[in-house]
Amino acid sequence: MTEFPFESEERRALRSAVAALGKRYGSAYMQGKGRAGEDSNELWLEAGKLGYLGVSLPEQYGGGGGGIADLVIVQEELGAAGCPLLLLVVTPAICGSIIARFGTQAQKQRFLPGFADGTERMAFGITEPDAGSNSHAITTTARRDGADWILKGRKVFISGVDNCATTMIVSRTEDARTGKLKPALFIVPREAPGFEYRAIPMELISPDRQFELYLDDVRLPADALVGDEDAGIAQVFAGLNPERIMVAALANGIARHALDKAVAYARERTVFRGPIGSHQGIAHPLAQAKIEVELARLMTQKAALLNDAGDDLGAGEAANMAKYAAAEAVTHAVDQAVQTLGGNGLTQEYGLAALINFARVTRVAPVSREMILNFVAQHTLGLPKSY
């Protein structure tokens, strides 16, 4: 059988190795940890030790020297095994990509080896209560005080802050020349005075919780600024393409997991005559969901390859489309899987009901489907801007 070019021999080997690791943990592990309010660091650390978390990071800093395309495989296979790692989107994909491309030498040495082997986790704070998806309306500001920076502002829906030693905060500084505000990124230790985080009660079964952040005049040393003060906007964009691609990979993995469970059930479960999977009422919706997931995977792979080739603009469009397609596909696939299992689809035992809200998140975050449609309408189709 001829393999699709994306699936090089090494990627196929990575896929099967990660799948084997994921199988040992599985959805019962992940959902059990989520229900108990515990972390999934055991899986995180084992994956880190095997180099799976660091596949996209530079080799000279302990990474695997591959790209986001390889990290996509890690996330998709863990997702397909029922145990996706949400912070893969954040620490290696967003923060790792930004620091590898724009960080100072000292920041690369300080953070990347730990990102690669799993011993260092970093959260990413961009969304604000009054800004939402509008990153131009971010109000968290940084002002200079001697050599230090003073950060003030609020963030909301920030993943995994309690489990991360630091959070990368998107803020704005005043341009010395024009007086206009421009983005600047800072690395804030969890224990910094004035940095508070509160868990937001969510109807989500996940070891990774969501937080609201309060930065009340948090004093940071000069080297907390990521890279160069003037590169803020490029830094944000260097992180957002990998973020979208990795959320798409997470969605694709969960979709495969749900479909696998549904198909296995439909083959075995017999009511009246023959397995229920022989009825088109069950079979066709599953086939349709399968097609949607495969199309989403294809676009995710395209976006990852463009990202790794350094085509940020092309990757931006593909990443948005991949995230859109994957979110729609997983929402549909999980819904159809639950429908296939009937009452069993809603039990804890079968592990599908917990995925309903989890899958649904990918339609909302990190950017809503409506904002993606706006983006495609305006940038791809050249239609007038609506907002």
Added chain:
Amino acid sequence: MKIVVLVKQVPDTAADKRLDPDTLAVDRGAVDGLINEMDEFAVEEALQLVEKHGGEVTVVSMGPDDATDAYKKALQMGADKAVFLSDPALAGSDALATSEALAKVLGTLEYDLVILGSEASDARTSLVPALLAERLGLPQLTFASKVEVDGSAIRVNRLTDYGHDVVEAALPAVVSVVEKINEPRYPSFKGIMAAKKKPVEALDLAGLGLDAGSVGWAGSRSKVLDATVAPPRAKGTIVTDEGNGGSELVGFLASKKFV
């Protein structure tokens, strides 16, 4: 120490297998091939021994020319190099012919220890370890659940129906392992990337100096005469517990000689 691990590529045990109607051999083209599961334990044991005592691991595999996944997996796990014997004339080799070809390959290598899985999940004869040891004139330590090397001596726990025997021999020796022995590692990303740069020696029968008539269909002494599809599994017995469920279950187990 120098260790040779023998690995076999087998059809995925999870897949539906079918027999080629002409040869009555497994139709390998119809299912994905992968490393025989028990061989992963052999690779792991070799890697652990080398991590402890130093040395190198050479993986040897024999099969059709596209059956490369098994030795590649071993290289990804950490084996240093591979030897791959492939020749159309090897097709159909039974355990006896296989052991002849493998013994010939081992004759070209330096080693202190040969490790392999106790059986392959396709043919399941468990014959090759013993046949190979005999051909090489080496001690055989089969069904090992624990291996210790001390200088030029090797000691294994040999799994039996009633527990285990402790068996000792002088190196070089042939050891076959069971699943209980360890937990095979997952290939790391670095291992996966490094594997493609590792040396692989490709051999065929001519290169090996082995007569085609002594292996394959021609050289095999056993022959599959007939094969039938296994009947579908009969319906299980459902015990309705009317106060006697426990004794019914024990009665069933006793009838199967489990208790």
